[in-house]
Amino acid sequence: MAELVAVIASTHHPFYYRASTSTGEDRPPFADEWVRKVEAFRETLTRARPDVLVMVGSDHFHQLWLDNMPQFLVGKAPFYDANFYNEEREFGLPRMVFSGQEELSAYILREGLDAGFDLAFSNELRIDHSITCPIITLRPQNDLPIVPVYTNIFAPPLPQPKRFVQLGRTIRELVESWPSGQRVAVIGTGHLSLELGGPRQFGPHGPDPEFDRRAVEWISTGDLEGCLSEVTLDSLWEPGNATHGFMDFMLMMGVAGEGKKADYVDTYDLFHTMEAYFTWYPNGGDGS
Amino acid sequence: MSKYLLNKFLFTVDRDPELVERYREEPRATVEMWEAEYANRILGCHTGESSTWLRFDDVEREALAAHDYPKLFELGAHPFLTLTLFIAMFERDHPPLGFQKEYARRLSHMSLPYPDIAT
Numbered sequence: 001m002a003e004l005v006a007v008i009a010s011t012h013h014p015f016y017y018r019a020s021t022s023t024g025e026d027r028p029p030f031a032d033e034w035v036r037k038v039e040a041f042r043e044t045l046t047r048a049r050p051d052v053l054v055m056v057g058s059d060h061f062h063q064l065w066l067d068n069m070p071q072f073l074v075g076k077a078p079f080y081d082a083n084f085y086n087e088e089r090e091f092g093l094p095r096m097v098f099s100g101q102e103e104l105s106a107y108i109l110r111e112g113l114d115a116g117f118d119l120a121f122s123n124e125l126r127i128d129h130s131i132t133c134p135i136i137t138l139r140p141q142n143d144l145p146i147v148p149v150y151t152n153i154f155a156p157p158l159p160q161p162k163r164f165v166q167l168g169r170t171i172r173e174l175v176e177s178w179p180s181g182q183r184v185a186v187i188g189t190g191h192l193s194l195e196l197g198g199p200r201q202f203g204p205h206g207p208d209p210e211f212d213r214r215a216v217e218w219i220s221t222g223d224l225e226g227c228l229s230e231v232t233l234d235s236l237w238e239p240g241n242a243t244h245g246f247m248d249f250m251l252m253m254g255v256a257g258e259g260k261k262a263d264y265v266d267t268y269d270l271f272h273t274m275e276a277y278f279t280w281y282p283n284g285g286d287g288s
Numbered sequence: 289m290s291k292y293l294l295n296k297f298l299f300t301v302d303r304d305p306e307l308v309e310r311y312r313e314e315p316r317a318t319v320e321m322w323e324a325e326y327a328n329r330i331l332g333c334h335t336g337e338s339s340t341w342l343r344f345d346d347v348e349r350e351a352l353a354a355h356d357y358p359k360l361f362e363l364g365a366h367p368f369l370t371l372t373l374f375i376a377m378f379e380r381d382h383p384p385l386g387f388q389k390e391y392a393r394r395l396s397h398m399s400l401p402y403p404d405i406a407t
Contacts, residue, residue, distance in 0.1 A: 061299055066292055066407055086302055089376060156406040197367025199395040202388040241367055241402055
């Protein structure tokens with residue numbers, strides 16, 4: 001069977017690429033420390049020596065639209081083009097191409113359907129910065145095939161938080177039952193407190209530092225019970241109007257498992273939002 | 289009232305560089321053109337199979353024609369779509385992050401719960 005060698009949860013900050021590649025007067029004062037933190041985080045994936053990456057993210061109204069909106073969608077294609085014109089325009093993100101691991105996509109779709117998740121699928125998916133950002137930060141050489149998994153954290157009505165956790169648990173079961181000798185890492189990105197297009201946006205910190213503190217505690221200690229007891233679809237509006245992206249962190253807690261402390265935790269307080277990086281090694285991370 | 293159609297305008301203009309510039313320079317004319325030519329297009333179908341029933345009400349049409357993004361927020365347009373398109377049009381006229389901060393200031397009268405964005 002395949003081996004789950006790393007579980008990684010991260011924020012996806014579309015400004016990292018521009019900040020980290022800018023020079024001279026254009027380089028923001030927080031860039032050097034940000035790069036240092038990201039490179040240390042990257043090492044936590046590198047040492048797991050993955051062959052395949054399952055990438056959990058959320059389309060930001062790029063390909064998926066309100067006339068036909070899936071709640072959970074798995075890409076199944078040999079290639080994925082990536083990043084869109086408005087991401088080039090606003091964030092300076094480059095166009096990218098990924099190879100796909102279609103066998104694992106097919107396995108997750110078939111077995112996921114049979115496990116009670118009516119997953120949508122796409123055979124021609126252009127992926128956006130929710131997946132390209134973690135490739136840029138964690139695997140910039142972009143040399144591994146991926147399975148993209150999209151969640152709807154964006155267009156109400158949304159699935160309940162517990163459903164994200166359940167999907168995470170299911171993804172783990174499916175990866176570990178995949179009849180393959182491959183080493184698989186599951187990487188998912190979301191947000192802590194975040195406001196977009198509202199009065200609390202682009203402040204000196206994230207809109208709700210207290211929520212961020214508690215969220216980091218839930219994630220780093222694997223406190224799913226505590227997290228699920230407090231986080232609801234309604235409550236997530238309070239820390240910021242884009243905070244439903246936190247449910248992708250909850251999905252990743254489901255992958256990592258109840259009570260599983262993260263093996264690596266780091267944060268970086270930036271304007272507008274807090275960065276947060278977590279890695280779990282289900283089998284100890286010895287690279288064996 | 290159609291939050292969906294407001295969002296459809298923001299979505300289809302934002303992804304088209306030419307429409308972004310037309311909407312910046314001639315907002316009222318662009319809204320009129322869009323409502324006549326784009327509003328009923330189903331994005332996954334050819335134009336012979338367009339819808340027949342989508343139109344703005346007067347308040348929605350005026351909010352778009354006036355570039356009135358605080359009003360769009362009040363009407364329940366998706367804040368991410370509004371923000372992204374208006375950054376594309378007006379960030380260039382401000383110092384770094386200046387437009388984003390002005391945007392927040394112009395919404396500072398809004399408090400929780402924000403208008404419902406469900407479509």
